[in-house]
Amino acid sequence: MAANTTSTQGGAWQTPVDDRVKILENALKSDKQLNEKLPGLESLLDDYLHQDGDFSEHDFHRRLLRVFRDSQVDYTYGNLLKGLTPDERNRISSFVDGTPIADCCLGFDMGPSLGVREHLQCLHDAHAVRVSASGAQKVKGLSMDGLEKDDNIFFRFVHGLAKLFHLDHPDKDSVVVYKDAKFQNWGLVVNYLPTYTCVPSSVKGVQRIVKFAKDHDMGVRVSGFRHSWAPIFGRNGQILISLIGLAEAEILPNTTALPLPEDAPNELESIEVASGAPRVKGNALVRVGVSTTNERLRRWCVKNKKYTLPLNVIMVEMTIGGTNGPICHGAGRAHQTLSDLVRKVEYVDCHGHLRVVDKPEHLKAAAGCFGLMGVITHITFEMSPMSYALMAPKKIPAVRAVPPPEDIEIPPALRVEGLTPAQKAQDLADFERQAASDYYCEWFWFPYSDYCWVNCWNATDDPAGAVDYPNEGMILFQFISQFTMNVLQNAAVLNELITAAELDEATVTLLSRAAMFAMPDKPVKTYLTDALHFQRGIQNIRVLDLEVEMPLPAKPDRPDAPDFGLARRAWWDAILACYRHTDRCPQRMPLEMRVMGGSEVVMAPQRGNALGTCAIEVLTLESARDIWDPYAQEVLDLWMGYRDPRSGDRLKTRPHWAKQWAQFQVEGRPWREWMKESSYKEEIVEFKDTLAAIGKEHGWTLADLKKRFSNDFFDWFYFSDGEVKTLPVNGNGVANGMSH
Template sequence: MVVDYIPHYTCIPSSVAGVQHIVRFARDHDMSVRCAGFRHSWAPIFGRQGQITISLLSLAEATRIPNFTAMAKALPEWLFRKTELQTLEVVSGTPRVKGNVLVRIGASATNEQLRRWCIENKKYSYPLNVIMVEMTVGGTNAPICHGAGRRHQTLSDLVRKVEYVDCNGKLQAVDDSRLLRAAAGCFGLMGVVTHLTLEFEPMSYALMKPEKIPVLRAVPPPDDMAMDKIPPALRLPNWAPEQRAADIKRFEELATNGFYSEWFWFPYSDLCWVNCWDATADPSRTEDYPSNAQTFFMFISQFTMNVLQNAKILNELVEKLHMDEAAVTLISKAAMFTLPAWDEPVKTYLPDALHFQRGIQNVRVLDVEVEIPLQPSETDPSKPDYAVVRRAWWDAILTCYAHSSKGCPQRMPLEMRIMGGSDIVMAPQKGNKLGTCAIEVLTLEAAKNFWVPYAEEVVGKWLSYCDRGGKKINTRPHWAKQWDGINVDGKPWVEKMKGEDYRLEKEEFKELLAEIGRKHGWSLKDLKRRFSNDFFDAFYFDNI
């Protein structure tokens, strides 16, 4: 746990009218209101101490471990309570791309409900999403979350309308494309979002063909990294120059053109799990993935991992015998065993492929992620160069090995996705015309005592990269991941975010919100009083 706060009231509304009553109560008693979904965030974006929290789900569903949302696939629909804030329906309107449709979604709907709705209708699908099904749509969208694939932007870039209850308790809507650049990714600062309208594409089908490839070949090291820097366990004695060149070419092709592009490396594993695939409109021979049995196995595996990391006797034994590296290696082997690898592609529904892992919410972890802008190729500036991406990947691996005798702070995977840029003002991917490398390191919560110094070391390397002109690349953290409490160059990372990374964007963001407010009858001062918290006060509203 990295965020700890106690609200005075926790409310669980089931209707828009209920939300309006809560906000009016807050206005009348001069209290602030903020929402929480599955609480899958490490950032200080929750409510103020002693104020009002709106839980988008029942407290049992939002906080209970194990959580059974992933098992919904095997359970009948009637077991799951639906409210006005969990609606899913195609609505009228003009999408930006011919053939697409607009889908109105309640903020309390979970990604699992959304996934099931798409599969049952078999007509339309979202083209991107986070992996987890245990997240609300409102909670996924508010901090500008993302999927993978260089052709895809963030989830907030798909938003075409935001319906929200403002600081006066009135139901309002924003559908102007220019204003949506702020409203669609506003961290709940504009008000309590009740529904989002997103642009969906016709249903397509993923041609999944996950592979387990030697780490050296999956993402080849940067050209200037000497082989003696590579950990001996990862070296390939017969890795000829022509094979290296072919591996680099393949990695760049997958990163540049794949519909979905993702790489996983578990600490001390000599294999990398490569999950890169394309999509097709052909529905023939579509398979169900994961099946009910596979989903149950994932659920049990994730829950078991969480039980083991909280086993005091086991942790003490590992520490006393200095078996940290052995224990982490065993965890990695078990994780790699559970991940599939197929000789031939398996065709499945696109939403199923996007949510290929289930039950992740049942493992408590810590997570730091940055978004690195892809740099232009020296020979063709219209195409991305992946030298910095390969360096970021291997810097993280080498740092992990360097700490193998220091408690093994990283106990969960290094993960990397290649994605597009964003038009959302406060998106960390904004302005990345050639695309973005979203790269993250995770650990089990049991390693929290070792974690922050380690994370600072990895982040320090990721933030040190420069372009060919010697200028620092504008690498920024994922808003929902862990950046609070982490220092960069001896100062809180948030100071860099405010003074450098988002210096211009935060002013544009406030200007757009103020313009919406003038139309809807509220001011930025009203937002600060009603929907902000201590962090947002200091970041956005310090001069209000």
């Protein structure tokens, strides 16, 4: 592999973080007018540069927010504050005024519940009706008199559902139905218009919706928190089933992560230990409703102290159905994907019948089927006995956290003088040991930071000394730090600071410093499920995200051992790309890397990775949307070009299904074509054959699936065997009317 060098000079390439902070401070000192526009920022930066032991992460964020609270020309702080509930506003204001974080946590009372908020919010221009055995009741938007016209399509839909309810079911099996509620995903790159959006609370409710869809020749797709950026949602004119209320899915900030009381679970939010034999002695089968949030499941695991998922995504603001559907993953080379833990799938088929899949050979497709098989209602996972994480997060110089390949030109800003060959060898040994054998391992690098945040840890069965983590104060501070990030990315006055300091990366420097201050660096022992969800409230910062799953090749002299050389190169190639673009700073959120195992799930991007997978991603803020795609494509070109050092073959690197890939190319061709014709060619056949085998037992065909549960992308990817179809793409680089 040839060296990947850069000729970038000056700026962040040459200048460490503290020196860049000094440049910003000097710019403020020399520009009195700008200093007045950003009151207190100069003294904050000076205190940061000369900090003592009392300068905490709370101090940094508190004083940074005061700058924008007190600014007479920038109203970002106040405008964002208006979007919060009164209780949220009071807590943030109290923190900024100087109240200790522990006192800011007292008496959590976030005002109306999400259900009440949903009734109060003017969501879109939609009308909404709650349908139950008692009939139809207005929720919002239109008078019930308007429903009494026989030619009203909404009338026919609502009353068609109501007739199904009247058959034999109680009022608790209700469905809230919206007409013409515009769909927009969390990342704001997918938009389409379902004819009806339904929020069911029971299996019977789901069955009624699907039966109605069949009777009226309509398609059905499902969404949760809408976190996918990819074209795996629905299309215009379909019925959308939302696993959560629209307020919870759409309104930011979201409070799922805060330590607030939860409403009693409905049938689709149930969690219970199930009967049956797990594959590993000591494990348990746990049946979970697809509308269950990761936060509700986390609380259940901690409360019962018996079982836990051994892996999961970090976010708690995701439904179990939405996490499992696109085959999401955790970290640690001993762990596969979440879908590999599935032992039973309960779903409503295209005829509205409730079905069960539990044969291992069928689960390889059904456990990660993107909603194509039907509307999944419950998933039974094989969970492990509760264990406890020995977390030991560290902030380590970038060149020591992930040692660069020898032929990489290290930016002067990141160099550490005086490192001996012995120290470099030890750094490499530490990295490879963590990547190969730690229970959990991940690395974060915030743009232009001198340090990485390294979160590698192991687990123990001993509960002694375990604490809830993060505690209430830490959770609230994470919520506040995310508010800070949103202020920084939207504050227009910072553009003047960039000009005055002649430092293009000025805003990103502040963003990265704020983010690094908020990352924990103290050892703690906690419940394993708490450690998996160590960061709360991520929902509240919208980002764009490109992630690939890269197979780990074998060492030249050890075919049974993974070679981490290409993982290190991928890491440093991304860092150097970031430094090449300091003029516009398209990457404004971290570079992240995890090492994990392979997968047995047919459509998993990790499938076939016998020695493990490097899951690596670059992220940015919503504010960089217009300059993101060319940058992400440049990074992708590097990552997709790697070859196995032993065989010379191109690595079978694939995208994370839920992240961004629809708008990108590989060797000048749309990546989706590459996926269909190369990296998933055999798997597509196996996936369809397995679904067909399930359908033969359950009374449906692949044609039925295409008609009832597909979308534009899946029509082409799975059900079109002809020429490659060019999909319509909107201005955000995503095929129109498609999503997850």
